[in-house]
Amino acid sequence: MNDLKALKQFLGEMSERVEDLEEGLRELEIAYSLDVINKLFRATHTIKGGCGFFGLTKITQLSHALEDLMMKIRDGEVTFQSNMIENLYVACDALKDMLDAPDHGDSFDIAFICSDLSKLIKDSINIQSVGEAEIASLNENTIQDIKEIKTNEIIPGGYEPSPENNQEAKNNYKNADLTVGEMQIEDKFKEEKTRVPVEPEEIGQTLGGETIKVKVELLDRLMELTGEIVISRNQLLRQFSESVNKSTLSTMAQMISDLQQLVLETRMQPIGGTLTKFNRVVRDLSKQVNKPIRLKIKGEETELDRGIIEALSDPLTHMIRNCASHGIEDAKSRMTQGKDPTGSIWLSAKNEGGQVAITIEDDGAGIDAFKVKNKALNLGLISSKEFEEISELDAINLIFSPGLSTAEVVSDLSGRGVGMDVVRSIVEKLGGVISVESNKGIGSKFVIYLPTTLTIMSSLIVRIDGDRFAIPHSELKEVILVRLDDEIQIEKIMDREVFRLRGSLIPILEMREITGIRNLDPNKIINEDETRRERMFLVLNSGATQFGVVIDSIDHTEEIVIKPLPIILNNHSYYAGSSILGDSDVAMVLSANGICQSQKLNTQDLNSHHTIRKSMMEHQIIDMQEKQDLLVFRFGDEHQFAVPLSLINKIERIESNQIENIAYKKSVNLDGKNILLVFLDEFLELPPLLDKQNSYFVITTKIERFEVGIIASSIEASINTKLNLDAPPIYNNIVLGITRLHERITMVLDLFSLAEKVSPERFKAKDYSVVPLEKDQLLVIDDTPFFRDLEKKYFESVGFHVTVASNGKEALEILMQKPSKFNLVISDIVMPVMDGYELVNIMKNTPELLGIPIIALTSFAEEGHHKKALAAGFDGYAVKTNKETILQAVNSFLVAE
């Protein structure tokens, strides 16, 4: 058993030597140097020696032949010629295959390779006119002798050859009847002597410094334990936080931090080996596709977690193959383009702000965006509409979609349709991102950003149903809190909850749904009330799919070590593993990919479903009005009123004795100003207030030059609600409409009309100085009939011609019929079928409609909406219930023209 283990370990080391051999050959190909030959010699020598010890005769035979050639080149007996390279590669490959073979090459036929190699020697020596026969016999003897020396010297347990052995061996040579060969064998012997003790150190040596080999499991365990020590330290620190003298404790705490850092570093290794093996790959590819290609490698010393390095090998191979087969053009067409006939591929790694960036760049033809999107269209990945609209960069990014390959001819190198999507998913699994840039005719460039360590991931710790869960930041896009009064709420489509996130619908999942326990307990079925609360969810990314997972609360952010799931829980694919948190609690780690797969999420389905629903809505306009802040007050005990809170300046309480009578009008002195009081019973048919009330509330407005106070007998509430206005039962233009608030019929006041009524002279005369011309045509778009009529009334009252539409789509149809007819468009934002943002987007991208200014009209007065509207392309913005600003906005556009 021990022997087997030793052999296994030995074979591993031999593979590394073969890699050295390959690397040396590549260097040799570029330029001949004695250093390289020495390197090759050392590698073959080690292989030969070791395999001889383990009795792997065929390998010994071949490596011996190879070594022989190297030695002769080194000693100048044979001149190196570039045509030798091919044979050397053949030998190298054979060695590799033999080492990997279960019988260690015993069944391999290597005679022809060996004879080829010795033929090289012969041919070369022939040129140097050295006696053929002499050399041949010398060769044979040397093989025999050296074999003896090796077996003598390599004794298990001791590498240092004993002096007796040395002497004996030397004597053997002394006795040998050889003259020409003697010097050489002496040399050889010296080489043996100095080399052998060095070998054990050389094994496993990387770039500089002394190294030893350590079992990975040992490192993993060390890492786990260190993690636990850190946790215990934190507990200790908490426990002794009160104590005065804790210098020892803090020293220890510091040392533990250092320890943790060092243990993490033990898992790091330079990426070099993985990168340099591509030299061979490119060399072979270059032959296969018959294009001269060179590979330039930079940053081999960049360190990454070994797990990441291992996982990177396949995706990089795939991408390099892509560069060679699709990217680089053949020499002829490169020449006609004035490029260097030899194509270049650059492969580099570097540290960049805590991450490692790996770049794969070529100077080939670049990615043909049109071809990509054409293919995507044929495969049904994009619609014909998207085909037209998609930007070049987005089109190039389609190469990451499953099943897409632009190679016209499917070869064994590439074009099999599995490719970049797999690359991307591997990179994402490692917590990285991949991006692509391409310039047609100049080349393409892929950049992979990776975290340096796999095991430690910065994660968000959240609570769901009382349990704690961790989600790595790399999979988390954002956290969204939906308040009851937010513009966009979680909606339901086909029993599935969805959320409109910046124009796309994303499914919202509950953990109970994901884990399948939702329907288990009938008592646990969420009642409708529960959906009427604030809800918070994580937006997770799995490839191109986004979805939300509802959480209860956020705990904190923590660097966690993700432990793989025990096999017994392997079926729970929605978890990436578990983790021990800082307070030694165990939390499950969510996996975005896992959830996505287990739920078979496909956002496309959802979106198409949404389209169907949209068309349904064209027939039945669903009320999707915006919400508004309202101040609710009463006039007398019976009558409830509401005014938009955005128009309110102040509410003050006054005593009835403060009210003064001036010229039959009641007023009050507030902050040194005489405020005219408005009693609503003067304008509406209401019972007058009873005199016995001792105090009143005075509501003052923000409307300029309307310095009046509206009298209220009590203030009920300030609420945020959807305004479902019905037309007032009795026509009166100071009432916008009636609605039900707090279980009562409430009249919503139009403060501007009220202002006009109170002081007609001041308002009419000054404000609406614009005299609209006959040709001035306005298009007013609003989905709510009430507001639509109100707006129409506003504009018609000052002389405009008004056309109305109930949504963006309808408006577009009207506009497209006769684009020149309208001077100005005034549009609501939130509408069914086509909302204001979409409308403005289309208008600003349609040449005929580009010149028509469009003003957003909403019931939101907050700054945020204002900015959002302007950013979306609206030329102006006004608040729906604010007649003055509406007219001002309209005014400014017409005057500007």
Add this chain to the structure above:
Amino acid sequence: MLYSIFRIHNNLFGVPIISILEIVRYSRFYPVMGSPEIIDGLINLRGKVVPVINSGLVLDGEKVTPSDDSRIYIFKNNLELNDALGDGFNSEISSDNIGLHVDSVCNVLHVDKQELQQVPENISHPFYSYVVRKNEEFIIILKPSQILNLDIKPTQNHELKFRYQI
């Protein structure tokens, strides 16, 4: 061979001591949302996350509830078991350490091979390997490898009962 004897409800069960890594007190189970009821949850065993199986439910009985007496048998994983068995033996138990939650620990018994009897037909169960009569008591020897390699399916649509694979 030495067996560790424990109690599940009123029955005595035994497992070979060599398969056990350690026996710990019940501390706290961290639930795995979505796992079937037979998984009590995960425990933090000095930095190692170990899933715990409820022995009562596995053996088709009543659930073992955490108490002062209840203990968790932590079984060795394949590597640890084969290290303990020494060269030349190769036995499979489970690739991970897994815990078994039992009502209480009784004692350690030495049982000779000839004392092991076949399981009577009427109490036959896939997880029983032998029965032993000792000191007037009837002990069932379990097959830990069967219990620890249950094919655990995440709960889905009303499916409360787990299915064990034999």
